[in-house]
Amino acid sequence: MAVAVPRTAPAPPRRRSRPAAAPRPRPAPQRRRRAQSRAGVGGRLAPFRLAFAALLIGVALSAIVYLHVQSLRATMRAGELRTQVAATMNDATNIQAETEQRLADGRVERAAAAYGMVLVPSEAMRTLPVRVPRDAETR
Numbered sequence: 454m455a456v457a458v459p460r461t462a463p464a465p466p467r468r469r470s471r472p473a474a475a476p477r478p479r480p481a482p483q484r485r486r487r488a489q490s491r492a493g494v495g496g497r498l499a500p501f502r503l504a505f506a507a508l509l510i511g512v513a514l515s516a517i518v519y520l521h522v523q524s525l526r527a528t529m530r531a532g533e534l535r536t537q538v539a540a541t542m543n544d545a546t547n548i549q550a551e552t553e554q555r556l557a558d559g560r561v562e563r564a565a566a567a568y569g570m571v572l573v574p575s576e577a578m579r580t581l582p583v584r585v586p587r588d589a590e591t592r
Contacts, residue, residue, distance in 0.1 A: 562572065 565572070
């Protein structure tokens, strides 16, 4: 005959026991520094580093602005020089035209005198009115 035996769960597996490790000594608690915010950024010199970086950026920007101002001044000077060159060339052209006119007047008068011509004063000259016939106007 069979005997009823209550059913039981299998036994959990046994864990291997590890040998006990030697206790590690805990580090001594460190003293807190007075200014922790400085220590987090980069130590006591953090404000000086930031000030140096700001100074370096300021110097670089100042140099850029200085170079731009010098470039603008040079451009203005070049424009002024172009204006002066144009004025000088205009004056030179005027002087040359006046000189040629004076020399030409003398040459014409000398050539006319060589051919026996006489200079007529402007008061002695008369102009005649010219009339155009009406039928010529409509063409």
